[in-house]
Amino acid sequence: MLYAFTLKNGRLNRLTIEADTDLAELSPVWIDMHGATDAEVAHVEQSFHLSLQNPEHLRDLEASARFYEDAGRLHLRSDFLLGTESHAHSVAVAFVLAENTLISLHEEDLPVFRLLRLRMQSESGAIENSRDVLIDLFGMDIEFSADALEEVYADLGRVSRSVLNDTLSDAQAREALAEIAHAEHVNGRIRRNVMDIRRALSFLLRAKSLSGMQIDAVRQIQQDIDSLDGHTAFLFDKINFLMDAVIGFININQNKIVRLFSVVSVALLPPTLIASIYGMNFEVMPELHWRLGYPFALVLMALTVCVPLLIFWRKGWLR
Structure with missing residues (x-):
């Protein structure tokens, strides 16, 4: 134009x-x-x-x-x-x-x-x-x-x-x-x-x-x-x-995700240790002669998970 x-x-x-x-x-x-x-x-x-x-x-x-x-x-x-x-x-x-x-x-x-x-x-x-x-x-x-x-x-x-x-x-x-x-x-x-x-x-x-x-x-x-x-x-x-x-x-959002994985990893360490010990199947282990041996191990593993998670919740790490 x-x-x-x-x-x-x-x-x-x-x-x-x-x-x-x-x-x-x-x-x-x-x-x-x-x-x-x-x-x-x-x-x-x-x-x-x-x-x-x-x-x-x-x-x-x-x-x-x-x-x-x-x-x-x-x-x-x-x-x-x-x-x-x-x-x-x-x-x-x-x-x-x-x-x-x-x-x-x-x-x-x-x-x-x-x-x-x-x-x-x-x-x-x-x-x-x-x-x-x-x-x-x-x-x-x-x-x-x-x-x-x-x-x-x-x-x-x-x-x-x-x-x-x-x-x-x-x-x-x-x-x-x-x-x-x-x-x-x-x-x-x-x-x-x-x-x-x-x-x-x-x-x-x-x-x-x-x-x-x-x-x-x-x-x-x-x-x-x-x-x-x-x-x-x-x-x-x-x-x-x-x-x-x-x-x-x-x-901050990424740190929340990383913190969640860190908390879960720490909470699962005790039950993992218990499961590894009870999974050895030695003769002296109670689960071979005790009928409630395996239920006891499962309850113990659950308790070792709940206690750390409760501590983390009270500290506010899961919020």
Whole structure:
């Protein structure tokens, strides 16, 4: 899909694009492409005389190589968070600031981009040029990350109540470990994306192409990033604590099983000794001449089992 927008009174107006339209002549403030075809990418490249690379191919590059200036155009590659449920992952987005036009290219449609498109088409804002669009995208991604952190807080809160207030079974422990692992995955994604946005904003400041108000907006976003860093660090500590607590409950459950086998083994030692002695069948053994010899041996074996078990029960080892 290819979206092109012009700016009027701080509001984005979507343009209708034909196959032979020269996009540069329309002077769009923002061209957004997600899942674009080769023909759409070639159309944009031909209109602005540039080369667009698939953002996924830029993942293996060093971070310093993802932000650069070429022929007066700023090239950036940043990650944006997509989803916080079963499959949270990052989507790479390639940006090109070509004079007064922002070009964005990504494989999947992102909620941040959809929200900005809808918001700027329905209401007037403070957008004056393409750099404002880029800064707003970064700012909204930080807000989306903050919302995702709140969801992680809520998930860990449910895990805390189940772990710390109830006796944890093995099945409940497996569920808790799965939720904790998911929370760690989302928290790690958020921390990585936030770090990537911080580097992108630092590059914009170093490029010295922002106005005073835009620099203030970037500074505000950087302050929000600093606050999110503290939250993610706290969440990592909470995740580690809950992980240790769940593993502790698993060890306790395993120790109960081992203790039960140990108690049974100790309780069965005396009757085993008696059975081995009476099973020797020597001439002097009473069971050969005494009619009650074998019943006496069985009763003695039962008593030697009951007495240790009673002692263990009184000590609470069987509870």
